[in-house]
Amino acid sequence: MPVADKSELYRRLPSVDEVLRLQQITDLTEREGHAAVAEAARAVLGRVREEIAAGRLNSSGVELAISGLPEAVERQLRQALQPSLRSVINASGVVLHTNLGRAPLAAAALDHLREVASTYSNLEFDIAKGERGKRDVHVERLFAQLFAACAPEPISTVVVNNNAAAVLLGLNSLAEGGEVVVSRGELVEIGGSFRIPEVMAKSGAFLREVGTTNRTRIADYSRAISEKTRLLLRVHRSNFQITGFTEQPALSELVELGRKRGIPVMEDLGSGALIDLRSVGISGEPGVADSLRARVDVVTYSGDKLLGGPQAGILSGRRELVARIRSNPLFRALRVDKLTYAALEATLLAYIRQDHDAIPALRMLRLPAQEIERRAQAVKQKLDKAGGLSLEILDGRSVVGGGAAPAATLPSRLLAVTCEGLSADEFAARLRSGEPPIVARVEEGRVLLDLRTVFPEQDELVARSLLAISSKHPST
Numbered sequence: 140m141p142v143a144d145k146s147e148l149y150r151r152l153p154s155v156d157e158v159l160r161l162q163q164i165t166d167l168t169e170r171e172g173h174a175a176v177a178e179a180a181r182a183v184l185g186r187v188r189e190e191i192a193a194g195r196l197n198s199s200g201v202e203l204a205i206s207g208l209p210e211a212v213e214r215q216l217r218q219a220l221q222p223s224l225r226s227v228i229n230a231s232g233v234v235l236h237t238n239l240g241r242a243p244l245a246a247a248a249l250d251h252l253r254e255v256a257s258t259y260s261n262l263e264f265d266i267a268k269g270e271r272g273k274r275d276v277h278v279e280r281l282f283a284q285l286f287a288a289c290a291p292e293p294i295s296t297v298v299v300n301n302n303a304a305a306v307l308l309g310l311n312s313l314a315e316g317g318e319v320v321v322s323r324g325e326l327v328e329i330g331g332s333f334r335i336p337e338v339m340a341k342s343g344a345f346l347r348e349v350g351t352t353n354r355t356r357i358a359d360y361s362r363a364i365s366e367k368t369r370l371l372l373r374v375h376r377s378n379f380q381i382t383g384f385t386e387q388p389a390l391s392e393l394v395e396l397g398r399k400r401g402i403p404v405m406e407d408l409g410s411g412a413l414i415d416l417r418s419v420g421i422s423g424e425p426g427v428a429d430s431l432r433a434r435v436d437v438v439t440y441s442g443d444k445l446l447g448g449p450q451a452g453i454l455s456g457r458r459e460l461v462a463r464i465r466s467n468p469l470f471r472a473l474r475v476d477k478l479t480y481a482a483l484e485a486t487l488l489a490y491i492r493q494d495h496d497a498i499p500a501l502r503m504l505r506l507p508a509q510e511i512e513r514r515a516q517a518v519k520q521k522l523d524k525a526g527g528l529s530l531e532i533l534d535g536r537s538v539v540g541g542g543a544a545p546a547a548t549l550p551s552r553l554l555a556v557t558c559e560g561l562s563a564d565e566f567a568a569r570l571r572s573g574e575p576p577i578v579a580r581v582e583e584g585r586v587l588l589d590l591r592t593v594f595p596e597q598d599e600l601v602a603r604s605l606l607a608i609s610s611k612h613p614s615t
């Protein structure tokens with residue numbers, strides 16, 4: 140198309156103001172406001188101009204685009220006014236998936252959050268005395284109750300923004316200007332650029348590495364202790380394993396050494412389960428109670444990993460050390476808001492009532508493979524007659540994720556699906572582009588759906604989404 144023709148096509152396009160004066164558009168402006176509609180009109184006109192520039196629109200194409208402007212603006216506006224953060228269906232079988240928001244909240248947590256956040260609250264107000272109170276009291280009493288049986292002295296707890304903040308705050312409060320002894324096998328990096336040596340540097344404490352990558356003995360810690368030592372740090376290997384020729388002192392040995400030399404022991408536990416994971420068939424994954432029972436002085440863990448609550452970092456331990464942590468000015472900068480306290484308090488109350496199934500992440504972990512199989516069969520039955528799809532139910536494993544050992548997996552039954560005319564990657568992409576998006580695994584040329592992490596009320600949506608994709612790709 141000659142250049143002159145293009146400029147003639149551009150001239151035919153209305154201006155943004157002209158678009159805004161169209162009857163359909165003025166209705167829209169009344170509802171959604173001038174600024175948003177003008178922005179949408181600008182975006183749509185910009186796209187038409189790009190099409191002309193690329194030579195993809197001729198004279199009649201431009202006429203068609205102009206006649207379709209009101210609808211295009213409305214569509215653009217609807218898209219722009221949709222939140223970007225939205226619900227997805229997690230069919231990956233990874234229960235605590237950091238990219239998918241980790242633990243879904245319990246219904247009771249949402250109710251409490253809504254009630255507390257939609258009105259004023261006693262966040263920092265002592266109702267009985269009518270004076271200023273402390274925001275920590277709401278959850279501290281619950282943690283103390285949950286840990287009452289673990290330790291001879293009462294356990295204190297403070298809550299900050301996330302576990303990375305908890306580790307930073309713990310190190311800064313207990314070891315600033317001094318040395319912290321850590322095994323070389325525990326200088327870990329957790330996803331999202333949390334690295335122990337870097338957090339240590341930011342805390343103002345000095346890292347004193349001991350041992351080797353695969354073997355560290357209690358004597359290594361003992362030799363490294365000097366008048367500069369402030370803390371012995373144990374870091375849970377959340378996302379990797381060291382196997383083979385390995386050695387690591389027991390937590391109790393580290394505690395004993397600390398006691399003997401008058402140096403506190405802090406443990407970054409990461410996931411921080413509040414239930415005994417052996418009860419769901421996962422062994423070798425220590426819980427917060429195990430650490431406190433071993434007399435670790437301070438334990439740090441996340442609120443949204445195995446605890447199953449909101450994002451938070453929790454420091455539990457000996458009263459005088461937690462008091463030092465609480466009086467650190469950095470605590471004020473890292474503290475959490477009423478939304479977090481509300482969600483955490485309701486989640487902890489479920490633990491106190493031993494109503495573990497009220498916590499979605501725990502409910503999913505406890506789901507037996509037969510139950511997952513039953514639901515997979517029900518989905519399969521709905522789709523068996525759909526052309527183009529082929530479905531099979533296989534043995535597989537769900538992954539705990541979120542800083543539980545990589546080997547922490549649970550037996551599951553997976554729905555393996557292929558769709559004629561689509562590669563597994565294309566099929567998975569279609570599932571993600573659905574409403575709501577479905578995130579699945581792709582393995583060996585098929586899409587694998589693990590219903591362990593799908594809420595039962597979402598099974599129907601999964602079936603419908605698969606059906607919709609297959610109907611766009613009929614087998615003949």
Ligand SMILES: *Cc1c(COP(=O)(O)O)cnc(C)c1O
Nearest residue numbers: 301302303377408409410441542
């Ligand atoms: C997950 C994890 C962290 C980081 O916790 P966030 O709550 O994501 O900040 C730190 N240390 C360990 C060992 C972890 O597993």
